[in-house]
Every structure is written in structure tokens, then in C-alpha cells.
Amino acid sequence: MSTAVRTESDRVRLRLEVEGEIDALLARTSRQAQTYGTEFLRLWSHTAQHVRGGKLLRPILLLETYDALRPDGDRREALRLATAVEALHFAFLLHDDVIDQDLRRRGELNLVGELVESATAAGRGSAARHWAETGAILAGDLLLSSAHQIVARVRAPEATRERLLDLLEHTILETTAGEFSDVGLSDGMVAPDLDAVLVMTKQKTASYTFELPLRAAAILAGGSPELEHALSIAGAHLGLAYQLQDDLLSVFGDADEHGKDPYSDLREGKHTAVICFAQRTSAWPVIARHFGDPQLQPEDAVRVRRLLTDCGAEDHVRALIDDQLAALTELVADEERGGAIPARVRAMLLDLAARIDGRRS
Amino acid sequence: MSTAVRTESDRVRLRLEVEGEIDALLARTSRQAQTYGTEFLRLWSHTAQHVRGGKLLRPILLLETYDALRPDGDRREALRLATAVEALHFAFLLHDDVIDQDLRRRGELNLVGELVESATAAGRGSAARHWAETGAILAGDLLLSSAHQIVARVRAPEATRERLLDLLEHTILETTAGEFSDVGLSDGMVAPDLDAVLVMTKQKTASYTFELPLRAAAILAGGSPELEHALSIAGAHLGLAYQLQDDLLSVFGDADEHGKDPYSDLREGKHTAVICFAQRTSAWPVIARHFGDPQLQPEDAVRVRRLLTDCGAEDHVRALIDDQLAALTELVADEERGGAIPARVRAMLLDLAARIDGRRS
Numbered sequence: 001m002s003t004a005v006r007t008e009s010d011r012v013r014l015r016l017e018v019e020g021e022i023d024a025l026l027a028r029t030s031r032q033a034q035t036y037g038t039e040f041l042r043l044w045s046h047t048a049q050h051v052r053g054g055k056l057l058r059p060i061l062l063l064e065t066y067d068a069l070r071p072d073g074d075r076r077e078a079l080r081l082a083t084a085v086e087a088l089h090f091a092f093l094l095h096d097d098v099i100d101q102d103l104r105r106r107g108e109l110n111l112v113g114e115l116v117e118s119a120t121a122a123g124r125g126s127a128a129r130h131w132a133e134t135g136a137i138l139a140g141d142l143l144l145s146s147a148h149q150i151v152a153r154v155r156a157p158e159a160t161r162e163r164l165l166d167l168l169e170h171t172i173l174e175t176t177a178g179e180f181s182d183v184g185l186s187d188g189m190v191a192p193d194l195d196a197v198l199v200m201t202k203q204k205t206a207s208y209t210f211e212l213p214l215r216a217a218a219i220l221a222g223g224s225p226e227l228e229h230a231l232s233i234a235g236a237h238l239g240l241a242y243q244l245q246d247d248l249l250s251v252f253g254d255a256d257e258h259g260k261d262p263y264s265d266l267r268e269g270k271h272t273a274v275i276c277f278a279q280r281t282s283a284w285p286v287i288a289r290h291f292g293d294p295q296l297q298p299e300d301a302v303r304v305r306r307l308l309t310d311c312g313a314e315d316h317v318r319a320l321i322d323d324q325l326a327a328l329t330e331l332v333a334d335e336e337r338g339g340a341i342p343a344r345v346r347a348m349l350l351d352l353a354a355r356i357d358g359r360r361s
Numbered sequence: 362m363s364t365a366v367r368t369e370s371d372r373v374r375l376r377l378e379v380e381g382e383i384d385a386l387l388a389r390t391s392r393q394a395q396t397y398g399t400e401f402l403r404l405w406s407h408t409a410q411h412v413r414g415g416k417l418l419r420p421i422l423l424l425e426t427y428d429a430l431r432p433d434g435d436r437r438e439a440l441r442l443a444t445a446v447e448a449l450h451f452a453f454l455l456h457d458d459v460i461d462q463d464l465r466r467r468g469e470l471n472l473v474g475e476l477v478e479s480a481t482a483a484g485r486g487s488a489a490r491h492w493a494e495t496g497a498i499l500a501g502d503l504l505l506s507s508a509h510q511i512v513a514r515v516r517a518p519e520a521t522r523e524r525l526l527d528l529l530e531h532t533i534l535e536t537t538a539g540e541f542s543d544v545g546l547s548d549g550m551v552a553p554d555l556d557a558v559l560v561m562t563k564q565k566t567a568s569y570t571f572e573l574p575l576r577a578a579a580i581l582a583g584g585s586p587e588l589e590h591a592l593s594i595a596g597a598h599l600g601l602a603y604q605l606q607d608d609l610l611s612v613f614g615d616a617d618e619h620g621k622d623p624y625s626d627l628r629e630g631k632h633t634a635v636i637c638f639a640q641r642t643s644a645w646p647v648i649a650r651h652f653g654d655p656q657l658q659p660e661d662a663v664r665v666r667r668l669l670t671d672c673g674a675e676d677h678v679r680a681l682i683d684d685q686l687a688a689l690t691e692l693v694a695d696e697e698r699g700g701a702i703p704a705r706v707r708a709m710l711l712d713l714a715a716r717i718d719g720r721r722s
Contacts, residue, residue, distance in 0.1 A: 029534075036538035036564070039545050095502065099495045119550060127548035134460045134544045137498065138537045141456065144505055145533050152513035152526055165513055172506050173390075176499045177397035183495045184400050187488035189480060203397070 011060060018059040019052070021079045022086060025146065026051060043115070047139040050111050051090050058085045058213050061352075065217035065231075068344035073221060077154050081164070081216050084150035087143045088168075088208060092175060094140035098133050099183060100268070112136045156220060163219045163228075171212045178204025185271035194276040198240065198320075201273070206239020227340035234331055234341075234349050241324035241356050244317055247272040249359070251305060252314060263301040267294050273320060274313045283311035325353045372421060379420045380413070382440045383447060386507065387412060404476070408500040411472050412451050419446045419574050422713075426578035426592075429705035434582060438515050442525070442577050445511035448504045449529075449569060453536060455501035459494050460544060461629070473497045505533075517581060524580045524589075532573045539565025546632035555637040559601065559681075562634070567600020588701035595692055595702075595710050602685035602717050605678055608633035610720070612666060613675060624662040628655050634681060635674045644672035686714045 026048040033044040059082030066078040094111055096102075103113035115132030124131065151164050181200040184190030214231040250265045251274055265272060269292025278287055287307050290300050308314055332349055335341040341349070387409040394405040420443030427439040455472055457463075464474035476493030485492065512529050515522055542561040545551030575592040584592075611626045612635055626633060630653025639648055648668050651661050669675055693710055696702040702710070 032534055033538070036535070037542065037551075039550055040538045040541050043541060091502075095498055099491075099498060119548075122550065124549050127550070130460075131544060131548040131550055134541065134548075137456055137460060138541055140502075141452075141505060142534065142537055144502060145509065145530065148506065148509035148513065149526060149530055152509065153523070162514070165510060169506065169510055173393055173503065174397070176503055177394070177401045180401050180404060180495065180499055181398065183492060187480075187492045187495075188485050189400055189483065189488070189492055190398075 011064075014060045014063050015056055017079060018056050018063065018082050018086070021083045022051060022059075025083050025087070025150075029142070029146070042118070043135045043139060044142075046111055046114050046118075046135075047090075047094075047143070050114075051086070051143070053108075054086060054090070056086065058089055058209055059083065061210070062213035062217050064348055065214055065345060066221055068348050069217060069221035069223060069342065071344075077156060078217065078220055080150050080154065081220060082213075084147045084168075085208075085213055085216065087150070088147040088172075088212075091140045091143035091147065092179070092208065094136045094143065096179065098136045098140075099179070110136075111139060154220070160219060160222070164216060167212065167215050167219065171208050174203045174207040178202070178207065182271075186269060192271045192276055192279060194273060194280075197271055197273050197276045201243045202236055202240050205243040206236050209242065210239035211235035224340055230331070230335060230340050231345075234328055237324045237328040237331070238349070238352055238356065241321045241328070241353070242359075244273055244321045244324070245356055245359050247274055248314065248317055248321075251308060263296055263298075266291060266301060266304060267296045268292070273317050274308055277313040277316045278308055278311050281311040281313070283307045321357075325357055328353050372425075375421050375424050376417055378440060379417050379424065379443050379447070382444045383412060383420075386444050386448070386511075390503070390507070403479070404496045404500060405503075407472055407475050407479075407496075408451075408455075408504070411475075412447065412504070414469075415447060415451070417447065419450055419570055420444065422571070423574035423578045425709055426575055426706060427582055429709050430578060430582035430584060430703065432705075438517060439578065439581055441511050441515065442581060443574075445508045445529075446569075446574055446577065448511070449508040449533075449573075452501045452504035452508065453540070453569065455497045455504065457540065459497045459501075460540070471497075472500060515581070521580060521583070525577060528573065528576050528580065532569050535564045535568040539563070539568065543632070547630060553632045553637055553640060555634060555641075558632055558634050558637045562604045563597055563601050566604040567597050570603065571600035572596035585701055591692070591696060591701050592706075595689055598685045598689040598692070599710070599713055599717065602682045602689070602714070603720075605634055605682045605685070606717055606720050608635055609675065609678055609682075612669060624657055624659075627652060627662060627665060628657045629653070634678050635669055638674040638677045639669055639672050642672040642674070644668045682718075686718055689714050 030041070030044055030048060033041045062082045062085055063075070063078055066073065066075065093105070097105065097110045097112050102110060103116060104110055109117065112129075112132045112135075115135045116128045119125075119128035119131045148168065151168050152161075154161050154164060156164070178200050181190055181196065182204055185192050185197065185200065190196060211232050212235075214235045215228050218228045218231050247265070250262070251272075253262070275287075275291065278284055287304050290296055290304050293300075296304075328349065332341070332346045335346055336343075391402070391405055391409060394402045423443045423446055424436070424439055427434065427436065454466070458466065458471045458473050463471060464477060465471055470478065473490075473493045473496075476496045477489045480486075480489035480492045509529065512525050513522075515525060517525070539561050542551055542557065543565055546553050546558065546561065551557060572593050573596075575596045576589050579589045579592050608626070611623070612633075614623070636648075636652065639645055648665050651657055651665050654661075657665075689710065693702070693707045696707055697704075
């Protein structure tokens with residue numbers, strides 16, 4: 001079974017393949033954009049630059065899964081689908097950044113931030129933010145369209161294409177619903193309770209980050225509905241564990257390693273699972289004084305962090321992650337005793353779980 | 362030829378057909394949305410209500426064209442495509458309203474305005490605007506996805522489907538570019554010159570309002586590339602004339618008839634062709650004092666309106682409209698002498714031109 005688990009160098013090779021395909025998509029759109037004037041071309045080249053800088057988690061997962069299911073398959077369409085998944089990811093990120101009014105992502109200027117800078121340099125300070133947010137909305141629309149265009153043109157039997165379109169539709173509906181709940185939690189339109197946060201997390205992140213690539217690979221590989229269903233459940237466990245780990249890291253992690261502002265979630269008042277647990281404890285009144293304060297000072301942040309540990313929130317979320325990873329392990333064991341997921345894919349899922357468990361950045 | 366021109370009652374029948382199809386799409390999405398909580402369902406039901414209230418100009422044009430090309434054709438797929446075109450229109454409107462920070466459209470609350478009202482009623486005054494704009498961005502994403510889903514699933518030969526996908530891709534790129542130029546004109550990132558405004562108008566409005574329905578009908582009806590090309594040119598003339606007429610009406614028209622705030626374009630500082638002409642005249646310094654003033658008073662607006670007439674802007678834009686309609690008439694005459702557009706469609710195009718010419722609301 002060990003040969004089925006990809007090594008780091010396998011993943012580098014997959015990354016290069018995906019990058020080549022994404023570059024081809026971006027270059028094609030750039031050529032089309034040239035007809036529409038300097039500003040539009042510049043918007044697209046900024047967008048392309050950001051898309052190129054991604055971690056490619058989702059497309060690599062899709063390709064790894066496809067390769068494990070069809071070691072001798074024709075990978076061209078899998079590569080195309082992988083690109084679609086990355087385009088969808090960036091469309092969501094761009095609209096999310098507009099919604100969250102962020103100028104940075106993971107410490108770097110995001111597209112809005114970059115457009116603000118270039119418009120300010122052009123002497124358009126007062127309108128720069130509006131111009132930049134407009135650009136991000138429109139670039140998101142273009143990438144959302146690209147994702148659909150790729151899936152719609154997949155060279156596969158009619159029934160396969162329809163299943164992929166169904167999956168895309170479901171994923172977008174679910175992710176959109178999750179995003180709306182997330183904003184609803186921040187804006188006080190949705191009551192902040194731990195269950196609501198977990199459902200939101202599953203919808204907003206797990207659905208398109210793990211379930212989509214796993215299921216898309218299964219469909220393209222000609223897998224049964226049973227395989228697709230089992231991978232969907234596996235994806236939900238992995239996705240939830242991944243995002244909860246992300247929430248923990250952003251408060252308790254080593255900022256130097258993961259590159260995020262260590263207190264941005266606290267400053268922005270993000271209703272993560274960590275926060276929702278703390279809200280039910282006696283530590284909350286003190287934490288609440290600093291939660292959502294854009295001016296949060298490091299010494300207060302350190303204090304809040306300690307309170308989040310002492311009130312049991314950190315341990316509780318770690319336990320939630322363990323639950324999800326344990327459920328994944330159990331699912332894999334069940335599948336081994338007679339299920340739809342083949343051995344290579346089972347090994348890949350366990351490897352993923354181990355990487356999420358050990359994640360430090 | 363007169364029998365080919367639709368009567369008002371034909372159009373009422375077409376409208377009912379389109380409404381039925383749009384209702385079916387909206388009901389389907391509502392059922393899917395139910396899984397995702399009260400707020401998401403409410404977002405979708407507000408969205409559906411707005412989509413239902415549209416004038417249906419674009420889907421009716423598509424169906425009229427298809428019927429004229431294939432009087433005995435199977436109209437089911439044409440109806441589906443008509444719905445896709447309307448979904449795309451609303452996706453653009455929703456994102457446009459967020460970008461323009463509008464709460465109303467044609468005198469009525471738009472989706473953002475309505476969500477602000479309901480969030481304010483729920484006691485969430487401070488976050489209401491953010492919540493509402495988030496809703497409009499996400500609802501726009503869902504409608505943009507719906508438009509793609511419908512086109513991707515059209516039951517037609519592979520080559521037809523690919524041509525339709527190409528058309529959708531081209532239209533979205535062009536409309537997005539037009540929207541970006543329009544905002545660039547307002548934000549001072551694009552120099553406001555009359556040619557730039559005409560190109561922007563062609564891209565932002567003519568492309569998806571006239572060219573898309575005409576070309577989509579031609580493709581679905583199995584028309585030749587020559588027919589599609591000729592209809593594309595016809596659509597550009599009609600679309601430009603339509604939007605320029607709209608710009609004129611919004612400044613000089615009878616507000617009671619067209620239902621728009623008569624001075625909203627002036628208040629918002631919209632760089633229409635009327636304004637761009639006036640900028641090159643000696644009347645501009647006085648107009649400029651009021652242009653883009655959200656507090657513009659009726660007596661000043663009347664004065665600006667008179668100046669826009671006296672400086673020749675009104676006449677100039679009327680002449681531009683006449684040019685476009687004359688070009689359309691000439692194209693139709695050429696086609697009659699031996700072209701790709703059949704008689705029924707030529708009659709329909711002339712009828713459309715006459716309606717744009719005589720438009721009062």
C-alpha cells in the first residue's frame with residue numbers, strides 16, 4: 001500500500017503539471033482581454049498573477065485521486081477539471097475579499113489591495129478603493145465563468161458531463177450558503193452557536209476544498225455513485241478537520257511558520273469554532289472586550305489567547321478535529337472490509353488525514 | 362411580410378411562456394435553497410421576486426428570433442436559453458447595483474435595498490448594508506452559475522452547444538470589460554471621451570442585450586456563421602441605439618412615463634454620451650458644478666437640462682441614434698438583396714428599430 005502514497009517529489013511534479021494548465025488558461029484569457037483596453041488587460045494580468053501564486057491544494061487533490069483511481073487513464077481531462085476547481089477557488093476568494101473588505105490575504109496584498117495601490121499611484125486616491133473592489137467583483141465573475149466553461153466542455157460521455165455539472169451546481173450552492181451564514185454570524189443575522197458554525201464550515205470550506213475534487217475525480221474516472229458518495233463523506237470529514245485546524249493555527253499557531261497575521265481572526269471578529277465554544281464559558285466577558293477590535297494590541301491578544309486555552313476552547317476544538325479524523329479512519333477501515341473506495345485511494349485519504357493532523361502552517 | 366411582425370398580443374403570449382420557464386428555474390433553486398437555513402432561503406426568495414419582475418426584453422427577443430427562423434421548430438430549448446439570458450441579465454444587474462452602491466432601480470427598491478430594509482427591521486441597522494451587499498454578490502454568483510448550467514445542458518448537437526458556450530464566454534468577457542470601463546469613467550481611471558463612451562456602451566449593454574439573444578437564437582436554429590455574424594452587427598446597432606435612447610430619456614424624458622428618477626444619471630455623475638458631448642462645449646463649466654452632486658436640486662437640474670439641449674448634446678445624441686438605426690436599415694436592405702437573414706427576421710429587426718426610435722419609456 002505504501003507505494004500508493006505520493007512523495008513530496010510526486011506532488012512537485014503534479015504541481016508543475018497543474019501550473020502549466022492554469023498558465024494556459026490565463027494566457028488564453030489574457031489574449032482575449034487585449035481587445036478591451038489597457039485597464040481591463042491590467043486587471044486580468046493582476047488577477048492572473050494572484051491565481052498563479054496559489055497553493056494548488058484542490059487541483060493536486062483532484063489529480064492525485066484521479067491517478068489513484070485510474071493509474072493508466074488519460075489525464076488530460078483531469079488536468080482541465082483541476083484547473084476549473086482552482087478557478088472556482090479564486091472566484092470565491094476574490095468575492096470573499098470584497099465581502100470581508102480585506103486588502104491582504106496571508107500577509108500579502110490581495111487583488112483589491114494591489115488595485116488600490118496602483119490606482120493610488122495613478123493619483124486616484126479617493127476612488128481607488130471603489131475601483132479596486134469593482135475589479136475584484138468582475139474578475140471573480142470571469143473566473144466563475146471559466147470554471148463553468150471548463151466543466152461544460154469536458155470531453156467525456158454525456159452522463160459523466162451531466163454528473164460533473166450537477167456536482168458543480170451543488171458545490172456552488174453549498175459554498176454560497178456557507179459564505180452567507182459566515183457573514184450572517186459576523187453581522188449578527190445568524191445566532192452564533194457551535195453547531196451553526198460547524199455546519200457553516202462544512203458548507204463554506206469542506207464542500208469545495210475536499211468534496212469537490214474527490215467527487216470530480218471519481219466521476220471522471222467512471223466511478224460508481226457509491227464511490228462518489230463515500231468520497232463525499234470522507235471529504236466532509238477531512239474538510240472540517242482542515243478548516244478547524246486552520247482556525248486553531250490562526251490563533252495559537254506560529255505566525256512565522258503559517259505567515260498569517262496571528263491575531264487577524266480576533267481583530268476581524270470571526271466566529272470560528274474556537275470563539276463559539278468560548279462564548280459559552282465564564283471567560284467570555286473578558287474576551288468579548290477585545291473580540292472584533294481592529295486596534296487589538298499584542299499584549300491583549302496574548303491575554304485573549306491564554307483565556308481561550310484556559311476556558312477549554314482550544315482543547316475542545318482539538319477534540320473536534322480528532323473526532324473528524326477518527327471518523328475518517330473508521331470510514332476507511334469500513335471501506336477496506338468491503339466498500340467502493342479502492343486501496344490506493346484509501347491510502348491517499350489516510351495520508352491526507354495525517355498531514356492535516358500534523359499541520360503547522 | 363407584415364404577418365412576420367409580432368403584435369402586442371403575440372408578445373404577451375411569449376412573455377407568459379418565458380415567465381413560466383423562469384418560475385420553474387426559480388422554484389427549483391428555492392427547493393435546493395431550503396436545505397441551507399432561513400436566511401439563505403429568504404435571500405433566494407427576494408432574488409426570485411426581483412427576477413420575476415423584469416421586462417423580459419432579452420428572452421422575448423431570443424424567442425421571437427428563434428420563431429422567425431424556425432416557425433415549426435421545437436421551442437423547448439429556445440425557452441431554456443431565453444431563461445439563461447434573463448438569469449445572466451439579473452446577475453449583471455445585481456453586481457452592478459453593488460458596484461454602483463444603488464438601493465433602487467427604476468424607482469423601486471432593488472435587492473440590496475430590500476435586504477437592507479429587512480435587516481434593519483430585524484434590528485441590525487449597522488451591519489444591514491454589508492449584509493445586503495453580500496447577499497447581492499452571492500445571488501449574482503448563483504444566477505451567473507445558472508446561466509452557464511442552462512447553456513451547458515442544452516439538448517442540441519455537440520457543435521451547436523460549443524458555439525453557444527463560445528458565445529456566452531465572449532458575451533461575459535465583453536460585458537465585464539464594458540462595466541469596468543464604465544466604472545473607470547466614473548472613478549477617473551479612464552479618460553471620458555465620446556468614443557470611449559460609445560465603445561463602453563456597445564460592450565456593456567448592446568453585447569448581452571441584443572447581440573446575445575439574436576446570436577443564440579441563430580445558433581440554436583442551426584443558422585450559418587454568416588447569419589450569426591449579420592445578426593451580431595444588427596444587434597450592435599440596435600443595442601447602441603437602445604442605450605443612447607435610454608440615456609436621453611433619463612435626462613430629457615417624461616419621468617412619469619419611464620418611472621426613473623429624472624435626474625439620477627446627473628446626480629450619480631454617469632458619463633453618458635450626452636455628458637461626454639457637453640464636456641467639449643462652453644456650457645460645461647456650469648454643468649460641471651452640478652454634475653455628480655447627490656443633492657442636486659430640481660431647479661438646478663432643469664437648468665442643467667436646458668444647457669444640455671442648448672449646447673447641442675441632445676441633438677448630437679439623437680443624431681447618433683439616427684445613425685445607428687439608419688445603419689440597421691441599410692444592413693437589412695443589403696440582406697434583402699442577397700444575404701443570410703431571412704425575410705421574417707428582417708421584418709422583426711425593422712420593427713425593433715421602429716420601437717426603439719419611438720421609445721418614450
